Amino acid sequence: MKDKTKHRSLVGDILLVHVAYAIIVYIAAVTCLWITTSWIIDNNLEKWAVRWTQELNQLGTPLYNDDAKADRFIHIEDYIEKFPEIAYVTYYTLDGTPIFREKHTDITTAPSSLSSKQMAQLGNTTHIKKPHIIRHDQDNSLYVKAYTPVWLESIPDDGLLDFSLADTRRDKVKLVGYVELGLDFSTYEKQFINNLLAGSVIILIIFMIILAISRAVIKQAIMPLTTLNKALKHLAEGNTEFNVPRSTHREINNISHALNTTIKALRERDATLLRLADHDSLTGLYNRNFFTEKLEKLAATNSTSALLFVDLDHFKYVNDTLGHEAGDRMLVQAARWLKHHLRKCDTLCRFGGDEFTILIEETTQQKTVQLASNLVTMMNQHLVFIDSNQQFQVSCSIGVTMIDSDLYTPDEFLSQADLACHEAKRAGRNRHYFYEKLKNETGKMEEDIGWSRRIEAALKHNQFVLEYQPIVNVHTGHSDIYEVLLRLSGEDDKLIPPSAFLPAAQRFGLMVEIDHWVIKHALMALANHRKLNPDIKFAINLSGHVFEEVNLFRIVQENIERYQIPPESLIFEVTEQVAVQHIAEANLLIKKLIALGCEFALDDFGSGFSSFNYLKHLPIHYIKIDGNFIENMTNDKTDQAMVRSMIQIAKSVGKFTIAEYVLDEDTMSLLKGLGIDYAQGHYVGRPQQQLA
Numbered sequence: 001m002k003d004k005t006k007h008r009s010l011v012g013d014i015l016l017v018h019v020a021y022a023i024i025v026y027i028a029a030v031t032c033l034w035i036t037t038s039w040i041i042d043n044n045l046e047k048w049a050v051r052w053t054q055e056l057n058q059l060g061t062p063l064y065n066d067d068a069k070a071d072r073f074i075h076i077e078d079y080i081e082k083f084p085e086i087a088y089v090t091y092y093t094l095d096g097t098p099i100f101r102e103k104h105t106d107i108t109t110a111p112s113s114l115s116s117k118q119m120a121q122l123g124n125t126t127h128i129k130k131p132h133i134i135r136h137d138q139d140n141s142l143y144v145k146a147y148t149p150v151w152l153e154s155i156p157d158d159g160l161l162d163f164s165l166a167d168t169r170r171d172k173v174k175l176v177g178y179v180e181l182g183l184d185f186s187t188y189e190k191q192f193i194n195n196l197l198a199g200s201v202i203i204l205i206i207f208m209i210i211l212a213i214s215r216a217v218i219k220q221a222i223m224p225l226t227t228l229n230k231a232l233k234h235l236a237e238g239n240t241e242f243n244v245p246r247s248t249h250r251e252i253n254n255i256s257h258a259l260n261t262t263i264k265a266l267r268e269r270d271a272t273l274l275r276l277a278d279h280d281s282l283t284g285l286y287n288r289n290f291f292t293e294k295l296e297k298l299a300a301t302n303s304t305s306a307l308l309f310v311d312l313d314h315f316k317y318v319n320d321t322l323g324h325e326a327g328d329r330m331l332v333q334a335a336r337w338l339k340h341h342l343r344k345c346d347t348l349c350r351f352g353g354d355e356f357t358i359l360i361e362e363t364t365q366q367k368t369v370q371l372a373s374n375l376v377t378m379m380n381q382h383l384v385f386i387d388s389n390q391q392f393q394v395s396c397s398i399g400v401t402m403i404d405s406d407l408y409t410p411d412e413f414l415s416q417a418d419l420a421c422h423e424a425k426r427a428g429r430n431r432h433y434f435y436e437k438l439k440n441e442t443g444k445m446e447e448d449i450g451w452s453r454r455i456e457a458a459l460k461h462n463q464f465v466l467e468y469q470p471i472v473n474v475h476t477g478h479s480d481i482y483e484v485l486l487r488l489s490g491e492d493d494k495l496i497p498p499s500a501f502l503p504a505a506q507r508f509g510l511m512v513e514i515d516h517w518v519i520k521h522a523l524m525a526l527a528n529h530r531k532l533n534p535d536i537k538f539a540i541n542l543s544g545h546v547f548e549e550v551n552l553f554r555i556v557q558e559n560i561e562r563y564q565i566p567p568e569s570l571i572f573e574v575t576e577q578v579a580v581q582h583i584a585e586a587n588l589l590i591k592k593l594i595a596l597g598c599e600f601a602l603d604d605f606g607s608g609f610s611s612f613n614y615l616k617h618l619p620i621h622y623i624k625i626d627g628n629f630i631e632n633m634t635n636d637k638t639d640q641a642m643v644r645s646m647i648q649i650a651k652s653v654g655k656f657t658i659a660e661y662v663l664d665e666d667t668m669s670l671l672k673g674l675g676i677d678y679a680q681g682h683y684v685g686r687p688q689q690q691l692a
Contacts, residue, residue, distance in 0.1 A: 014218050015211060022207055030196065037192055049146040052086060053181055055079065057150050060091050063100055064152055064176040076102045087143050087184035091150070093177050103182075114147075114178065122147055122178055143182040152176040231259055235266075280350040282328055283335035291349035291357050295410045298359060299403055306368035308358040309399040309417035310338070310375070313429045315354035316459065316513050317551060318385070318392060321558075326387045327354075334394060337383050341375060357417070365402055365434075372398045372432035380430055397424040397509075398432040422452055425509035451504030454488070459513050463489045466521060467687035471539065471658060471680045474672055481571065483539040483680065484522045485687050486514070511543040515552070520559055523570075527563035529691055536691070539571040539601060544578035547585035553592050560596070567597025571622065575603045579618060590619055601658065606646055622678075623650045627661030630681075634666045644674050651675070 059076050080086045080102050088103035088111075096114030114122070152174045231244045243263065244256040278290040286294075298305050312334055319327035331354060338356060339348050347359040360368055376398055383394040399420030403413050420435035427433065458464050465487040470479035487495040505511050518540060526538045546552045560567055572593060579586045579602060590600050601622035606629055625646050633639040643659070650657045659671050662681030671679055 015215055018214060019211065026200075026203065030200070033196070048085070049144075049181065049183065052083065052183075053146055053148040053179060056089055056179055056181060057148060060089075060100070060150060060179055061152060061176075063091050064150065076100075080104070084187070085183055085185060087182040088180075089182070090180040091177060092180065094175065096178070099177070111180075114180075118147065122149055143184055146181040146183065148179055148181075149175050150177045150179055228255060228259065231263075235259075235263065283332055283350050285335050285339070285356075286347060286349040288349065288351050291347070291351065291359070292410070294347055294349075294359060295403075295413065298361065299406075299408075299410045299413060303362055304364065305403040306360040306363050306365075307401050307403055307413055307417045308360065308368070308372055308375075309351070309414075309421040310356040310358065311397050311399075311421050311425065312354040313395040313397060313425075313509075314392075314512070317516065318387075321551070321555070322387055322390070329387065330385045330392075330394065333385055334379075334383065334396075337379065338375070341378065357414075368400055368402065369432070369434055372400050372434075376430060376432050395430040397421055397429050399424055399435060400432060401435040422509075426506070429509055451501050452510060455501055455505050455510050455514070458488055459510075459517055462521075464514075464517060464521075465489055465495055465689065466518070466525060467495075467689050468538075468691055469680060469687040470685035470691075471678050472684045474668075474676055474679055479685065480533075480535050481537045481539055481678065482691060483573070484518065484541070486518055486541075506543070506545075509545070511545040515543055515546050516555055519552075519555060523559045523563050523565055526569060527565055530565070530569065533691075537569045537571055539573055541573045541603070542578075544574070547578075547589060552589065553596075556593065556598070557596060568599065570598045571601050572598060573601045573603045573624065576605050576626075583618075587618060594619055606642060620655065622656045622658055624658040624660055624680075627681075630659050630667065630671075631661040631663060634664075634670055640670070640674075643671075643676075647675050 056076070056079065059079055076089060080089060084104075088101060090098050090111045091100040092098055092114055096116075096119050098111040098113065101111045227245060244259045246253055246256055278286060280287045295307070312330075315327065315330065318330055331350075334354075335348075335350065335356070338358070342348055342358065345361060347361075349357045349359075351357045360371065376396060380393065380395040385392045385394050399417045399422070401413055401416035401420060408416070416435040420433045423435075424431050424433035467485045467487055468482040469485055471481040471483060472479050473481075486498050488498075488501055490496045502511075502514075505514055522538055522540050526536070529536055542552075556570075559565075560570075572590075574586060574590075594600065599621040600619070601624055602618060602620045603624045604626045605623045606626045623646065625643060629639045629642050629646075633643055647657050656677045657675075658678040658680060659676045660680050662668055662671065662679045662683045664683050667681075668679060668683055
């Protein structure tokens with residue numbers, strides 16, 4: 001909504017104050033001048049009235065002598081002509097009758113007799129007194145009138161011969177009449193008013209000039225404020241790419257300094273926000289948001305570029321064993337290493353977690369594959385992470401795809417590199433994989449990548465669930481052994497069986513992380529259950545990938561010590577196929593765990609062609625007969641013979657036997673007759689989240 005408020009100018013307000021102040025001063029000055037001038041006129045009037053009346057008194061004395069000559073009037077006329085202020089002179093007899101008037105030619109009114117009141121006032125005057133001055137009389141005359149009595153002095157006549165200087169008699173003073181003096185000061189008043197008006201006009205002109213000069217001076221003086229106003233306007237618009245100039249005025253300069261400090265802080269804040277928006281706060285690399293925008297721009301060009309998806313191997317193990325702070329330090333070290341081994345024009349981003357993406361512009365497939373190969377080889381050979389007196393050789397898996405077609409979207413290019421990276425991990429990690437754009441493979445890989453994401457989230461947020469299936473001792477009927485089975489939480493609290501997600505976990509190299517998760521949480525649960533049942537044991541399945549890394553023994557040992565669990569309460573299971581495939585590694589790991597006090601079981605026994613031969617080479621305690629021989633043995637004599645021979649051979653080498661897939665009572669009875677030691681299956685007990 002537009003602001004309709006009228007905004008005044010600061011210069012206008014200052015000038016308005018000056019104008020108002022000047023008008024007040026002018027009115028006060030004129031008033032004082034008027035009062036002063038009036039006082040001066042009145043004062044001069046009295047002084048001149050005294051002089052003129054005295055002199056006219058003397059000049060008019062002959063008028064009251066009978067022998068006065070005719071030229072007596074000439075003296076009065078000449079006297080009046082000397083003073084233009086005297087409008088007229090009128091002489092009166094004692095009874096107030098005018099006997100003579102001398103006036104200027106512009107006076108047309110005839111003299112009137114004195115009133116009785118005037119006669120009374122003049123009769124009370126004495127000799128040598130000030131004249132009686134009337135500014136306005138009853139006839140509203142414009143003249144100032146001064147009245148004074150006319151005194152006639154005479155020397156006593158006692159005869160000229162008898163004159164004596166010793167005679168002390170005074171001269172006779174006689175009141176013979178009155179004189180009226182009309183004074184006209186209108187000329188002076190008009191002149192004064194005219195001068196006042198002319199002076200006012202001049203003052204007004206001077207004031208306007210001063211006002212114009214003041215306006216320019218004020219504008220110049222407040223120019224720094226105008227600059228500040230512009231700066232604040234830019235600042236309000238979000239623009240911080242400017243600086244407020246310094247001022248010679250201390251106050252303005254302080255404000256300018258404060259504004260510059262604020263602008264600098266805002267500029268740094270914007271730069272920080274921009275850096276946070278485009279950079280990863282931990283590693284300082286570009287983040288996923290910047291990568292996405294860069295990939296979109298790059299995919300829109302016609303140049304041949306490449307996308308590398310880098311995933312650090314075994315990062316989760318470092319996080320779990322040494323803590324997240326150590327994991328962060330490993331990420332920072334890996335980020336610096338990657339940046340050091342790339343060109344400045346290459347774009348390295350932290351995509352998320354332990355994943356990095358690299359955009360290579362203007363390249364070929366051969367150069368890109370060679371770069372990926374070099375990164376994998378050099379990282380595995382030269383990048384070592386040391387923390388808490390422990391040393392870890394850092395390696396990575398890299399997926400590569402070329403950005404050389406407009407048939408795919410940026411998201412599809414990213415998915416291709418991601419799928420290729422998971423393929424590299426599935427193939428054993430510490431290697432690169434180049435994505436071949438084969439449509440018939442894409443669907444399966446995308447399905448697996450979906451499962452891999454869910455597995456990674458389950459590992460991070462503990463979304464896996466453990467269930468426990470009893471293994472019954474056939475001789476005692478007690479269930480002291482429980483096999484730990486893994487499930488994945490699904491929608492509506494439904495549990496997803498391992499057959500749905502473990503193939504994807506194996507494909508993308510997540511089985512080691514799953515093994516670690518199961519061991520940690522199974523041992524924590526075992527510690528709680530042994531508080532109620534000290535004889536209980538857990539059988540935990542291990543994947544074949546645990547034989548490819550050397551940390552399983554340490555993890556088991558650390559968790560045994562953490563939860564204070566007797567090692568003999570743990571039975572680790574490996575399938576016959578896995579054990580045979582990794583016979584040397586399996587033999588070494590099994591011996592180390594047995595030395596710790598744990599027990600081992602060989603699962604799916606009988607599925608291989610040389611199963612009996614491996615009994616001599618693997619130091620195991622239990623043999624779990626493959627369920628394919630058990631589930632239909634009541635109807636198949638061959639299966640019965642195979643199971644009987646397995647049980648007999650196992651007893652001969654001192655191994656306990658466990659029958660899987662026991663589904664009914666007939667199978668259970670048959671197994672007892674064959675001498676089986678333990679039975680497991682739905683007939684004995686279904687998997688449950690709580691122990692029976």
